[in-house]
Amino acid sequence: MAQVNFRVDDSIKERAESACTAMGLTMSSAINIFLTKVANEKRIPFEVSVDPFYSEEHIAMLERRIADMKAGKKVHEHELIEAE
Template sequence: MTSTLVNVRLDENTKKGMSEVCSELGISMSAAFNIFAKTVVRERRIPFEVTADPFYSAENMSRVRHAAAQLDAGKGTEHQLIEN
């Protein structure tokens, strides 16, 4: 099977960190990306959980905007901070 070249852009810190981890594992970055790609193809999924911060969900952002508008309109209520 012939190989093809794929370019991947990473920030310097990520590249350095990945290079260090790959070195500790005794594999090249190319081998690591190949393992990732083959796992994606075989399992037909990203082989780890990919999530978004729920704070930024549309529903929560709507609540935050509404609460901010209430405060701006002077309709906010004072409350006591409850610490556990």
């Protein structure tokens, strides 16, 4: 049996371990399930996408609003919250 080592943020590891425990799994078994799915299906078994919050457009808009606030322009709360 092979051993795989990798680094992960401490907070993510703690939250993942907690979720695995709640599901009755060890972290090792959860990672084995993931790798088995990748090996069998030859794909990541969930959607991988970019969070739109971090898009260049959105970051630029936030930077403009921050600059407006720093310049003393009144910014209304509803301008800061994106409604769906």
